[in-house]
Amino acid sequence: MRAWRLVEDEPAEPQPGPERPRAVGRYLVVAAVMLVGLVGAGGLAAAQTGMFAERPDGCAQPDRSVQLYAVELPKDGTQTRIGYGLTPETASYPGPLMEMMEGECLAITLHNLVPEATLAALRTNPSHPLGVSLHVHGVKYTQESDGTVQSGSYVPPGGSRTYTWYAQPRNTKTGAQGTAGYWWYHDHVVGGPHGTQGLAAGLFGGLVVRRPGDPKPDRTYTVVFGNQQSINLRRGAAIDTCAEVDPQPGPTCMVARMGERVEFVVVGAGNDMHTFHLHGHSWADTRTGVVSNGQPLADSVPIIDTKVLGPAQTFGVSVVAGESVGPGHWMLHCHMQFHSDAGMSTMLHVLDGNGNMPPGMDHQHAAAAPAAAAAPATDDGTHVHN
Numbered sequence: 001m002r003a004w005r006l007v008e009d010e011p012a013e014p015q016p017g018p019e020r021p022r023a024v025g026r027y028l029v030v031a032a033v034m035l036v037g038l039v040g041a042g043g044l045a046a047a048q049t050g051m052f053a054e055r056p057d058g059c060a061q062p063d064r065s066v067q068l069y070a071v072e073l074p075k076d077g078t079q080t081r082i083g084y085g086l087t088p089e090t091a092s093y094p095g096p097l098m099e100m101m102e103g104e105c106l107a108i109t110l111h112n113l114v115p116e117a118t119l120a121a122l123r124t125n126p127s128h129p130l131g132v133s134l135h136v137h138g139v140k141y142t143q144e145s146d147g148t149v150q151s152g153s154y155v156p157p158g159g160s161r162t163y164t165w166y167a168q169p170r171n172t173k174t175g176a177q178g179t180a181g182y183w184w185y186h187d188h189v190v191g192g193p194h195g196t197q198g199l200a201a202g203l204f205g206g207l208v209v210r211r212p213g214d215p216k217p218d219r220t221y222t223v224v225f226g227n228q229q230s231i232n233l234r235r236g237a238a239i240d241t242c243a244e245v246d247p248q249p250g251p252t253c254m255v256a257r258m259g260e261r262v263e264f265v266v267v268g269a270g271n272d273m274h275t276f277h278l279h280g281h282s283w284a285d286t287r288t289g290v291v292s293n294g295q296p297l298a299d300s301v302p303i304i305d306t307k308v309l310g311p312a313q314t315f316g317v318s319v320v321a322g323e324s325v326g327p328g329h330w331m332l333h334c335h336m337q338f339h340s341d342a343g344m345s346t347m348l349h350v351l352d353g354n355g356n357m358p359p360g361m362d363h364q365h366a367a368a369a370p371a372a373a374a375a376p377a378t379d380d381g382t383h384v385h386n
């Protein structure tokens, strides 16, 4: 039991079978690798016979377990949409934010509820297996939890599989760097060997690994900059569906009250470079987005309001909503001009202390350029609050 746990514990699921002593397990792994090398059977055969270690060193038992569901969602135009959810009913894109503390070991059981026909339609090659998976960046996992076809670690339609993530802590004796940071998870199987079609359908989400003492945000939003000038697979008005009265935070509504610490998990997906920019706010270009005690490092840490983002890169942004600038509709957009002009732009709505949208602050999103019409999100050009 750790005092710093962020989320209520759920009892760890009992693991099937007796625990093997670790040294024996290692011998088995070594033997398995040698065997595979000798017979040239490849990773798939190894996975099918259960030869890989189930969990990384340091992660004897999961501290916590969660259930995750892959669910087909309503199409966006003609585009298939699939999301991850902590329940089937709450599946979304991006998927739920995963939060871990360094030292924690998390068991995630992924249930594949996506119809077989849907996965078959997304397949780029008829010999490619049908399934979904969970592949994570930044934290430690064994091949059993790699989430790839190559390692056999995916979930066929109707099936489930438990993936184990270990937020390895920093260790000054061994030189281990730790895993604290901003990461993401995604499918690596749907459609082809790299899950490109799964990513395009919505199977991705953010992961934050914190270190004890890190600043605690009041709200966290996952912002995935992707193909076809999209934010979370949407463009223009579709990115921001905040109600004018009592807006509810969600994948298409970024809202905060004055003075709240707002954190963004920023993820690059797809094939393009982007630049994340937030109006009216700036942050420290550190692991956490803040300089903990200011003075000693103040001149060696850049304070920025824009950061370049390439495919699969991730970073965190932490700001105090409206600090010094007040409530308002603060643009958040890609600063590659042709991307923002095509609708890659949304808002952080900073409400007043009573939770109201500030009056008299109409705003508009730029029109989506016709040249980018291949993106699924249709866009009538503008939307206005108030």
Ligand SMILES: [Cu+2]
Pocket: 225, 229, 272, 273, 274, 275, 334, 335, 336, 339, 340, 344
């Ligand atoms: Cu961009």
